[in-house]
Amino acid sequence: MEMKFKIFRFDPEVDEEPRYQEYRVAADPAERILDCLNRIKWEQDGTLSYRMSCAHGVCGSDGMRINGTCALACQKLVREYADAEVTLEPLPFFRVLKDLTVDMNAFLEGILYFRPWLITLSDPPEQERLQSQEEAKRVEEVIRCILCACCTGACPVMSENPNYVGPAALVWAFRHVFDSRDEKRIERLNQLDFPDGVWPCVNHFECTRVCPKKIPVTKCINTLKREIEKTLPGRSQ
Amino acid sequence: MIFKHDVIIVGAGLAGLRAAMEVAGAADTALLSKVYPTRSHSGAAQGGIAAALGNEEEDFWEWHMYDTIKGGDYVADQDVAEILAKDAPRAVYELEHMGVPFNRTPEGKIAQRAFGGHTRGFGKAPVKRACYAADRSGRVILDTLYFEGVRKGLKIYPEFHMLDLVMKDNRVVGLVAYELATGEVHFFHCRAVLLATGGYGKVFKTTSNAFASTGDGVFLAYRAGIPLEDMEFVQFHPTGIYGLGVLISEAARGEGGILRNHQGERFMERYAPTIKDLAARDVVSRAIATEILEGRGINGRDYVHLDLTHLGEKKLAEKLSDITSFVKIYLGIDAATELIPVAPTCHYMMGGIQAGSHGRVLDTEQNPIPGLYAAGECSCLSLHGANRLGCNSLLDLVVFGRRAGTSILQDLKHLSWDDPPAHPMKEVQDRIRSLKERKSGEKHGRIRSAMQETMTRNCSIFRTEQSLSQALAEVRALKQQAGRVAIDNLGTRFNTDLLEALELEYLLGLAETIVVSALGRKESRGAHFRDDYPERNDDDYLKHTLVQRTDDGPQVSTKPVTITIYPPKPRTY
Ligand SMILES: Cc1cc2nc3c(=O)[nH]c(=O)nc-3n(C[C@H](O)[C@H](O)[C@H](O)COP(=O)(O)OP(=O)(O)OC[C@H]3O[C@@H](n4cnc5c(N)ncnc54)[C@H](O)[C@@H]3O)c2cc1C
Ligand code: SF4
Ligand code: SF4
Ligand code: FES
Numbered sequence: 001m002e003m004k005f006k007i008f009r010f011d012p013e014v015d016e017e018p019r020y021q022e023y024r025v026a027a028d029p030a031e032r033i034l035d036c037l038n039r040i041k042w043e044q045d046g047t048l049s050y051r052m053s054c055a056h057g058v059c060g061s062d063g064m065r066i067n068g069t070c071a072l073a074c075q076k077l078v079r080e081y082a083d084a085e086v087t088l089e090p091l092p093f094f095r096v097l098k099d100l101t102v103d104m105n106a107f108l109e110g111i112l113y114f115r116p117w118l119i120t121l122s123d124p125p126e127q128e129r130l131q132s133q134e135e136a137k138r139v140e141e142v143i144r145c146i147l148c149a150c151c152t153g154a155c156p157v158m159s160e161n162p163n164y165v166g167p168a169a170l171v172w173a174f175r176h177v178f179d180s181r182d183e184k185r186i187e188r189l190n191q192l193d194f195p196d197g198v199w200p201c202v203n204h205f206e207c208t209r210v211c212p213k214k215i216p217v218t219k220c221i222n223t224l225k226r227e228i229e230k231t232l233p234g235r236s237q
Numbered sequence: 238m239i240f241k242h243d244v245i246i247v248g249a250g251l252a253g254l255r256a257a258m259e260v261a262g263a264a265d266t267a268l269l270s271k272v273y274p275t276r277s278h279s280g281a282a283q284g285g286i287a288a289a290l291g292n293e294e295e296d297f298w299e300w301h302m303y304d305t306i307k308g309g310d311y312v313a314d315q316d317v318a319e320i321l322a323k324d325a326p327r328a329v330y331e332l333e334h335m336g337v338p339f340n341r342t343p344e345g346k347i348a349q350r351a352f353g354g355h356t357r358g359f360g361k362a363p364v365k366r367a368c369y370a371a372d373r374s375g376r377v378i379l380d381t382l383y384f385e386g387v388r389k390g391l392k393i394y395p396e397f398h399m400l401d402l403v404m405k406d407n408r409v410v411g412l413v414a415y416e417l418a419t420g421e422v423h424f425f426h427c428r429a430v431l432l433a434t435g436g437y438g439k440v441f442k443t444t445s446n447a448f449a450s451t452g453d454g455v456f457l458a459y460r461a462g463i464p465l466e467d468m469e470f471v472q473f474h475p476t477g478i479y480g481l482g483v484l485i486s487e488a489a490r491g492e493g494g495i496l497r498n499h500q501g502e503r504f505m506e507r508y509a510p511t512i513k514d515l516a517a518r519d520v521v522s523r524a525i526a527t528e529i530l531e532g533r534g535i536n537g538r539d540y541v542h543l544d545l546t547h548l549g550e551k552k553l554a555e556k557l558s559d560i561t562s563f564v565k566i567y568l569g570i571d572a573a574t575e576l577i578p579v580a581p582t583c584h585y586m587m588g589g590i591q592a593g594s595h596g597r598v599l600d601t602e603q604n605p606i607p608g609l610y611a612a613g614e615c616s617c618l619s620l621h622g623a624n625r626l627g628c629n630s631l632l633d634l635v636v637f638g639r640r641a642g643t644s645i646l647q648d649l650k651h652l653s654w655d656d657p658p659a660h661p662m663k664e665v666q667d668r669i670r671s672l673k674e675r676k677s678g679e680k681h682g683r684i685r686s687a688m689q690e691t692m693t694r695n696c697s698i699f700r701t702e703q704s705l706s707q708a709l710a711e712v713r714a715l716k717q718q719a720g721r722v723a724i725d726n727l728g729t730r731f732n733t734d735l736l737e738a739l740e741l742e743y744l745l746g747l748a749e750t751i752v753v754s755a756l757g758r759k760e761s762r763g764a765h766f767r768d769d770y771p772e773r774n775d776d777d778y779l780k781h782t783l784v785q786r787t788d789d790g791p792q793v794s795t796k797p798v799t800i801t802i803y804p805p806k807p808r809t810y
Binding site: 011012013014030032041042043045046047049051052053054055056057058059060061075077097098099101104112115116117118120124126127128129130131132133135136139140143144146147175176179181182214 | 272273275276277278280281290326329330333334335336338339340341342343344345346347370371373376377380381384385387388418447448449480481483555558559562563566567568680681682683724725726728729730731732733734
């Protein structure tokens with residue numbers, strides 16, 4: 001079948017403003033949108049820029065807006081868009097570096113803010129630290145995160161409050177707050193408890209809807225809020 | 238610009254990151270990666286990392302060592318396999334201490350599962366040796382190591398693409414890298430370079446590898462005159478999703494999955510009566526290819542079925558959730574109730590830059606090249622022999638990544654700062670300029686596809702003198718055409734058109750070394766199967782292949798295999 005694409009184009013170095021360019025490409029219904037993009041780039045227009053690597057939803061490179069919804073181009077199939085025109089745009093709110101390629105620095109800094117590593121005070125045992133299956137299960141869903149930024153791009157609160165740390169950073173915070181091996185739980189909860197921390201989330205569920213790894217992002221954020229309220233008595237909020 | 242660091246590590250997969258952890262802090266270290274570090278292909282590893290922890294059942298490092306050697310069809314150097322197996326428990330505990338969220342046993346220990354070729358009692362039955370985090374083991378280890386590196390203050394240059402290794406008087410003085418965001422070409426002056434640039438599955442059409450797996454470090458070393466080792470050994474993983482090549486981890490069979498032909502027969506019982514579906518990968522891939530060739534593929538076509546229907550939804554959700562979702566997304570198939578169409582997919586390169594177990598890159602005389610190190614899939618430590626076992630790569634990366642780091646620290650004591658040659662960036666800049674100036678010419682995409690076609694047709698699971706000669710002729714013709722590539726993108730920002738054109742040269746160069754090495758090995762061993770020489774021939778070929786670039790083309794030579802404990806035996810599973 002023939003697919004029609006409308007792709008956001010912008011090179012901040014030479015273009016005054018963005019434009020949309022149309023392409024037509026033959027595609028099989030079982031192919032990925034990423035396959036189409038590649039075919040466009042390799043056969044028609046090498047000036048197109050986007051990131052990609054794994055092509056099966058594990059590296060997190062190709063988060064973009066596909067017909068208005070944040071998603072991975074490598075996880076969406078042509079058949080889902082049969083007969084429709086497909087519009088590809090960069091993730092919203094992210095600074096565009098070129099076409100569909102955006103600046104990820106602020107996003108990564110948000111993740112780093114909550115120290116996305118295990119913090120322990122005690123010396124490790126000779127073998128592994130023990131952790132029960134139930135304890136491991138608490139983080140089973142959040143460890144699927146691939147840092148694709150689809151959730152943060154989709155969050156309506158981000159557009160109003162660019163200082164909000166955003167859902168992905170909270171997913172990473174959750175990972176360590178609820179890792180039974182971590183020894184900075186209280187400090188981590190305190191760190192989340194500020195106006196641009198966990199609280200701006202107003203349960204739009206957009207993040208949960210778009211997460212390509214099916215992480216219940218909103219639920220995690222709500223769990224963090226409850227945990228703060230439960231664990232930090234007398235806190236000001 | 239010119240940057241200066243004591244140590245430059247190229248590649249942010251597990252090998253590069255683990256090495257960086259060793260060096261950072263003790264020396265001025267920088268890490269370069271052409272993709273954002275967390276997007277390195279190590280993140281795609283699903284199944285796990287091997288170590289004889291004995292958490293689920295009795296296990297010993299000696300069994301692991303033996304399995305690695307037998308898996309490699311006896312061209313694995315046994316001293317290196319010993320280091321791997323012995324150091325494995327320490328390496329895995331270390332990852333756990335850093336925070337890797339492994340699955341757990343009921344006692345709270347790291348959970349383990351069965352994997353192809355890993356056995357108890359020297360081949361008697363499968364053993365649970367693979368430590369795992371569901372089916373996203375690589376991803377969680379990658380993220381853990383990356384953030385640990387950030388925490389340690391490691392200097393990272395993300396989206397910097399190495400384009401040349403700069404040597405002077407047979408030692409390394411730096412490298413040239415291209416900054417994707419700006420299009421600038423930089424010189425990195427240093428005392429030591431570690432290459433950890435991963436594999437090059439993109440030489441083949443159907444592969445589980447990422448687009449970034451183009452073998453840059455391997456080719457650039459080769460171009461600089463450094464020998465590559467065992468290039469003929471290319472691993473085809475038995476279970477790629479049909480048509481796409483996306484991997485379905487061996488963990489699926491480790492958890493009980495079964496391969497079936499068009500009659501529903503569990504055909505692996507015929508090929509590997511003892512451990513059946515969990516035989517080494519080359520054995521299973523050949524079995525699938527044979528079933529297909531003999532007309533027992535599904536509906537007579539070129540795939541077979543992987544049956545997970547008896548595992549139950551709970552097990553699929555807890556242990557194999559990513560692959561369950563891959564088949565759902567890409568095929569619309571529910572693994573709990575339907576059979577999955579699979580076929581072999583190019584997965585791993587046993588060959589690479591010749592290095593010792595200390596990570597030092599070696600020349601043809603087996604002398605270390607001052608300042609040059611290699612680790613991970615881009616290296617060949619003579620460890621995996623003719624076929625790597627599943628879960629031994631992640632282990633290789635952290636064990637030998639660390640060892641390379643240690644060697645660098647030792648060597649820095651005597652590695653001096655050498656002045657770079659006069660214009661270290663000139664060659665790269667000229668190459669870029671000539672690509673941009675060429676008004677019309679070939680498209681790199683077309684040449685790459687043609688290379689992938691011929692390599693897949695002529696140099697895959699079954700090879701003959703004739704098919705290999707055909708591949709060689711075609712690859713050489715394509716190399717000529719690649720000299721006439723023209724690109725569309727003349728810009729400076731995120732110009733992947735340009736980089737893909739440059740990567741094409743690497744892929745073609747490596748394809749040639751694979752074919753030439755395969756032509757030289759007139760026997761069948763591990764992943765290298767010659768229809769015209771179907772037997773293993775220890776008298777003539779119990780040795781490693783080396784290939785070096787010369788002005789007259791690739792020059793093939795050999796070196797002996799180190800055998801310490803386990804004399805070669807016929808290999809059956
Ligand atoms: C789908 C899949 C599943 C797998 N599952 C398992 C498993 O379960 N267990 C197991 O043991 N093994 C597994 N493997 C194998 C294993 O994952 C790889 O062999 C391993 O991850 C390679 O790691 P690496 O550190 O050598 O390189 P990679 O992780 O591939 O990283 C290469 C790095 O080099 C950088 N780089 C490359 N070229 C350049 C350049 N020119 N300039 C700058 N940087 C550059 C890249 O940006 C990247 O950071 C799997 C492989 C695949 C494909
Ligand atoms: S649930 Fe919260 S974080 Fe998610 S999109 Fe809505 S407001 Fe944003
Ligand atoms: S939570 Fe989901 S959408 Fe957000 S970055 Fe992680 S994987 Fe992507
Ligand atoms: S290309 Fe890796 S997530 Fe899409």
